[in-house]
Amino acid sequence: MTSKLQSTVTLAEVAEAAGVGESTVSRVLRNHGSFSKKTHDRVMAAVERLGYVPNRIAGALASAGSRLVAFVIPSLSNIVFPDVLRGAGGVLEANQYQSVFAVTDYDPGREEAMVAAMLAWRPSAVMLAGLEHSEGTAKILRANGCRVVELLDLDGAAIDLAVGFSNGAAGRASAEFMLQRGYRRIGYVGHDFHRDTRAGKRFRAFCTVLEAAGRPLAGHEIHAGASSVEAGRLGLERLLARLPELDAIYFSNDDMALGGYFHCLARGISIPYQLAIFGYNGLDMAKVTPQPLSTIRTPRVAVGQVAAQLVLDDAPSQTIDLGFELIEGETA
Amino acid sequence: MTSKLQSTVTLAEVAEAAGVGESTVSRVLRNHGSFSKKTHDRVMAAVERLGYVPNRIAGALASAGSRLVAFVIPSLSNIVFPDVLRGAGGVLEANQYQSVFAVTDYDPGREEAMVAAMLAWRPSAVMLAGLEHSEGTAKILRANGCRVVELLDLDGAAIDLAVGFSNGAAGRASAEFMLQRGYRRIGYVGHDFHRDTRAGKRFRAFCTVLEAAGRPLAGHEIHAGASSVEAGRLGLERLLARLPELDAIYFSNDDMALGGYFHCLARGISIPYQLAIFGYNGLDMAKVTPQPLSTIRTPRVAVGQVAAQLVLDDAPSQTIDLGFELIEGETA
């Protein structure tokens, strides 16, 4: 399909109408180079009169700068990614950059295809979730020469820029907290971490700490798909059916944890005495539940903001650790 | 800032390397027009060898078709909009369209600025939330000639395409349901509906039905900012402090309603006997709470999908009502 005729006022027509040259109009509109006040006013009047909207496609082609930032994210259902987009989008919009996005559904193959599709727009930067990508993705990205920002994970090697926090450290902190609280029969309820590799990193680090303390994970229940409140509720139900003696559960994230929390409320399981619950993300909602959720708050919006700012500043390759905050809450 | 040198393999270089003409490469890559198998293979080999990534900026300029769809949405914090993006994005990506977005923060002035910025990319379509826009927005959109899709509301005049459901009808259905359930002292807890005009439409329709039944709204509490679980909890707390005799609350959406629900759980208010709760949106989470929330489920993902499909099909101007579903739940 091809849409109707677009508004076809061109810069040349504006120049004509204003009685000046094309490059003069271009200079005035971009406020770049010098021009007299009189000329400025005449040009702006013509722009106004004709309803001229600059064509950034032509502009980008001529200047080899698109002012487009591409986001290739795993999901839009998990609020984490909208949060990052929000942070980055705010900074970018304030600087006349636009955001393009594509969703991979946690599929590395789709990620590669989407990255290639995005690169066709010659973006100033590509932002990706995490550090794990297919070889093809890494290759095409490196070959392209545009900035690459990997978000929300620091445990591994970055291509160019990386902004986030350590998921391993988060997993460890969670385990240490729970041990220190005295829980001893700890289970895990999570979602598919072959796809969500960051959740996998937290899980493994968590287990390692438990083992080192001589209290290895007592059991786990993994949901095959993406995380959701429902999966969390179901997962906890199943796990408790098998292992009713558990005294605490580590969830792959707050969505899952909220599901577990609801399960306990529904079954009259007393939290945290009968069963403790610990999540990850620090969703806003999780602090408003009758008992605030014990979790780790991640600076998702800030990750987006910092990532965008680094790109705007054309900062050298580096890794920025924004850390996380352990929220004690009342569920563990 | 200007980023590093971009990968600079051009179509002309591929043509050279493959020993064919430029237009032949173009035809092969777009699978458009005719060419022999032998030529196809030679071109693809050269593309592979050189790591060529087509430049869609140049392509769009030459063909006057960007295959870009612009989304100008009020917020990314409210899951409603990511849901719509997800629905539309899926359909668009499958057809080699890309999505660009900008966030207005419910500010009509920003909406106008963002729409203008988006139009500079000559998108195939612009998708907006709701039917209320500044005069400037409507004018620039109409003048531009690209497709315009207004989403999530049907109560008013559309510019071109509109996909959604009637918020007025949703408000009425909610009121009728609550009256039929026997609630008589009904209150409202909502958020700023000067900005979220769709919430305002639901509210007014809701009140109208109550009045017609001789049971006008007993009281309301409006949060000045955006909706959130916390605002809902606080709003209910305040409203009950003033009007403890209320027997049911209509919330502006499920986020707010969940906040109210949590408040009741925390205070031991028995739902729905002591107080009934009714929301709007049908969030996934709302069906997993100990008592499933009584609410109206809106087809947000489908709205995105249908909107995208209409644009792909270059469908004539029309309004499509996707309806909504009243979920009885257990909280009202």
Place this chain on the structure above:
DNA sequence: AATAAAATTGGCAGCGCTGCCAAAATTGAA
């Protein structure tokens, strides 16, 4: 084998804008 019809192919002029450079206008200094 000759000719017509169909399938391939390449050349090249733009798409609308920016960047470069030289020309013109203005200002300042002597």
Place this chain on the structure above:
DNA sequence: TTCAATTTTGGCAGCGCTGCCAATTTTATT
């Protein structure tokens, strides 16, 4: 008033691709 320095301005060649058209090659027909 004259000449140099400075500020404004316009012309025009691309940016990398697509669309049109004509040229060439292949295939079908008689």
